Structures are given as C-alpha cells and as structure tokens.
Amino acid sequence: MRSVRRAPAGVVVAALLAGGCARPPVVPVSPAPATLREAAGPLLIGVAVNAPTAAGGDTLSAALVRRHFNAVTPENVFKWEWVHPRPGVFDFAAADQLVAFAERNGQVVIGHVLVWHQQTPRWVFQDASGAPVSRDTLLDRMREHIQTVVGHFRGRVLGWDVVNEAVDDEGNLRRTPWLSIIGEDFIARAFVYAHQADPNAELYYNDYSVENAPKRQGILALVRRLMASGVPITGVGIQGHDHLDWPTVAQEDSTIAAFAALGLKVPITELDLDVLPRPDERTGAELGDTARARAALDPYRAGLPDSMQQAVARRWGELFGVFLRYPWIVSRVTIWGVTDRTSWKNDFPVRGRTNYPLLFDRSGRPKPAFDAVLRALQRPGAAP
Numbered sequence: 058m059r060s061v062r063r064a065p066a067g068v069v070v071a072a073l074l075a076g077g078c079a080r081p082p083v084v085p086v087s088p089a090p091a092t093l094r095e096a097a098g099p100l101l102i103g104v105a106v107n108a109p110t111a112a113g114g115d116t117l118s119a120a121l122v123r124r125h126f127n128a129v130t131p132e133n134v135f136k137w138e139w140v141h142p143r144p145g146v147f148d149f150a151a152a153d154q155l156v157a158f159a160e161r162n163g164q165v166v167i168g169h170v171l172v173w174h175q176q177t178p179r180w181v182f183q184d185a186s187g188a189p190v191s192r193d194t195l196l197d198r199m200r201e202h203i204q205t206v207v208g209h210f211r212g213r214v215l216g217w218d219v220v221n222e223a224v225d226d227e228g229n230l231r232r233t234p235w236l237s238i239i240g241e242d243f244i245a246r247a248f249v250y251a252h253q254a255d256p257n258a259e260l261y262y263n264d265y266s267v268e269n270a271p272k273r274q275g276i277l278a279l280v281r282r283l284m285a286s287g288v289p290i291t292g293v294g295i296q297g298h299d300h301l302d303w304p305t306v307a308q309e310d311s312t313i314a315a316f317a318a319l320g321l322k323v324p325i326t327e328l329d330l331d332v333l334p335r336p337d338e339r340t341g342a343e344l345g346d347t348a349r350a351r352a353a354l355d356p357y358r359a360g361l362p363d364s365m366q367q368a369v370a371r372r373w374g375e376l377f378g379v380f381l382r383y384p385w386i387v388s389r390v391t392i393w394g395v396t397d398r399t400s401w402k403n404d405f406p407v408r409g410r411t412n413y414p415l416l417f418d419r420s421g422r423p424k425p426a427f428d429a430v431l432r433a434l435q436r437p438g439a440a441p
C-alpha cells in the first residue's frame with residue numbers, strides 16, 4: 058500500500074497563489090520498508106534455519122524467516138552426520154524438507170557444510186577395525202560425499218561452504234584427521250569435487266575469528282595458494298560469531314578489504330552477538346565456587362537491562378555499517394538463528410545460559426537490534 062505525505066508548506070502556498078484548488082496537493086511516497094528482505098535491496102539477508110522450523114514444529118520462527126529473509130542456511134541438516142550417517146547411507150529427508158521450505162518462501166539456499174572436522178561421524182576416518190584409513194580411502198569417501206550431496210541439490214543451492222575451519226588460531230592448518238590422513242591438498246580437492254558436481258555453484262572457504270591477525274594471515278596465505286593453482290573458489294565466509302567488544306570496526310573493515318583485494322566475495326555467514334561474559338575472563342572467581350562463577354557468567358537470566366539492549370543495538374548497527382561499505386563483496390549477511398530462545402549461543406561455550414544474540418526476542422518480537430539493522434539497511438552509508 059502506498060502512503061501519502063502532506064506537501065511542504067511552500068508547495069501549498071505556491072498552489073494557492075497559482076489559483077489552484079484550496080486543498081493541499083498530496084505527494085505519493087513509498088513507505089519505508091518494514092522487513093529486512095525489502096530493505097536489503099540486492100544484498101542477501103540470510104538466516105540459519107533449524108529442522109523444527111522447516112518441519113512446521115516452530116511456526117513462530119517460520120513466520121519470521123518467511124517475512125524477513127531472502128536466503129536460508131540449514132543450521133544442521135546438511136552436515137555430514139545428518140545426510141550421510143553411515144557408510145553408503147545417504148538420508149536427505151530433513152535436508153529436502155528444508156530446501157522445499159526455502160523454495161516456497163522464494164529464498165535462496167546456502168549449503169553448509171561439506172568438509173569439516175565437527176559433526177562428522179568417526180567412521181569416516183576409520184576402517185572396520187577402528188584404525189585410520191589410508192589417504193586414498195579418505196579421498197574416495199570425501200569425493201563420494203561431496204559429489205552425492207552437491208549433485209543431489211545441483212541447481213538449487215546458490216553456494217557451498219566447501220571447507221569449514223581448516224585453519225587454527227595461530228594461522229596454521231588445523232590438525233584434523235582430514236589434514237593428517239590426506240595432507241593439505243584435501244582442501245583443493247574438496248573444491249574441485251564440488252565444482253565438478255555443480256559448476257554453477259559458488260564455493261566458499263568458511264571460518265571464525267578471521268578478523269584476528271595471525272589467523273587472517275594464515276587464511277589469506279591458504280587462499281592465495283588455492284587461487285595460484287587454479288582452484289575454483291568464489292569467496293571466504295566470515296562466520297561472525299561476534300562479541301560486544303570484538304572484532305573492532307577497524308579489524309572487520311580491514312579483514313573484508315584484504316579478501317576483497319584478492320577478488321573474492323566475503324559473505325558474512327553466521328552472524329550473532331554474544332552479550333555474556335566470556336569464561337576465560339573469569340578472573341577473580343574462586344576455584345571451586347562454581348555457583349558464583351556460574352552466576353557471574355550468566356548475569357541476565359531475568360532479562361537484559363535497557364542500557365544493554367541499546368548497546369547491543371548500536372553494535373549491530375555498527376557492524377552492518379561496515380558490511381554495507383562493501384556492496385557486492387559482502388554479497389550476503391546471514392544471521393545464525395531466528396529468536397534468542399533457540400540460539401546455539403545459549404549453550405556455547407557454556408551450557409544452559411540465557412543469551413541475547415539475535416534480532417528477535419524469546420517471544421519472536423523484534424528487538425532494538427532489529428530496528429538498528431533495519432535502519433542501517435534503509436540508509437546504507439549513513440552512520441549507525
């Protein structure tokens with residue numbers, strides 16, 4: 058529906074002087090977009106969707122997903138343990154349901170994730186006796202997995218997180234069974250297999266803490282090696298499991314710029330904002346006084362004070378301010394969940410806390426953080 062705005066006084070006076078009708082003319086204007094997907098323009102604004110939401114068990118979240126987002130990442134159901142639980146057994150029931158849900162909503166789907174050291178069954182790396190498999194066997198299993206999964210969704214998935222978290226905090230390749238059994242080229246090969254299975258899909262390397270200098274250098278070096286040998290990589294996904302004080306605007310900006318300079322896209326793939334104290338900052342908590350330590354780590358069980366809500370909202374606005382400086386490069390911003398109630402951040406890195414990491418509260422109401430993001434999307438380039 059179009060709304061009308063009264064014409065400015067000067068226009069009215071001019072109309073009257075010109076002998077026009079006495080009633081002020083109305084100037085039609087489009088209302089400001091009220092949903093994230095309307096406000097986002099060409100930017101993909103995505104959300105991680107869990108199995109109950111796609112299956113119809115969480116209608117509140119489903120309605121918010123439908124209304125506000127134009128891209129969907131399966132939070133879990135594309136992971137190896139879901140789609141390929143046993144040797145030779147592929148089960149796409151939950152994954153198909155999620156893709157159908159997204160397609161009904163007119164949303165693009167991002168495939169998360171093909172090769173990772175988490176949520177991958179142990180059998181993948183072992184033979185029948187439990188001993189590590191050979192390089193050739195693991196390469197065969199990886200190829201079979203990638204070609205089957207990517208092939209299954211060929212043409213229906215915009216892009217894949219091909220390799221997740223292969224670099225450690227120091228910037229070295231992470232010691233995982235993938236690395237120890239195959240060697241560094243498991244990464245290049247994973248991209249090549251994915252490209253063969255769907256030549257039109259975008260292919261990303263995805264990681265967290267990319268903004269920290271040593272890790273960033275390690276990932277930049279890895280990606281340069283991949284590109285130099287002709288590996289088909291489209292982008293580097295910055296997960297964005299952020300905090301109120303990390304990463305800084307300067308860190309975020311320079312990280313995006315560094316990957317953009319290589320000609321890569323830099324989607325933000327798993328954005329959320331942890332507002333709780335970090336366990337490693339538990340200085341002063343007495344060992345053994347676990348109750349006090351727990352309470353100190355979980356200070357907002359009864360609700361988030363208004364001053365904190367506002368600080369959180371400013372922080373969301375600030376982060377989007379950086380992303381929106383890079384149109385086309387930051388081609389997508391995906392938020393890692395719908396409401397605070399179902400966020401994984403209530404259980405990570407400490408189980409059972411009350412966290413406030415997303416844009417909708419526990420009842421599905423938009424938070425001040427939502428308004429801040431909507432404003433940033435409506436006025437890209439404006440200060441948050």
Ligand code: XIL
Pocket residue numbers: 132133221296327401
């Ligand atoms: C998390 C999910 O949100 C949880 O539901 C699950 O129990 C564990 O994984 N980095 C990733 C995501 O790449 O797949 C993780 O998702 C969060 C960290």
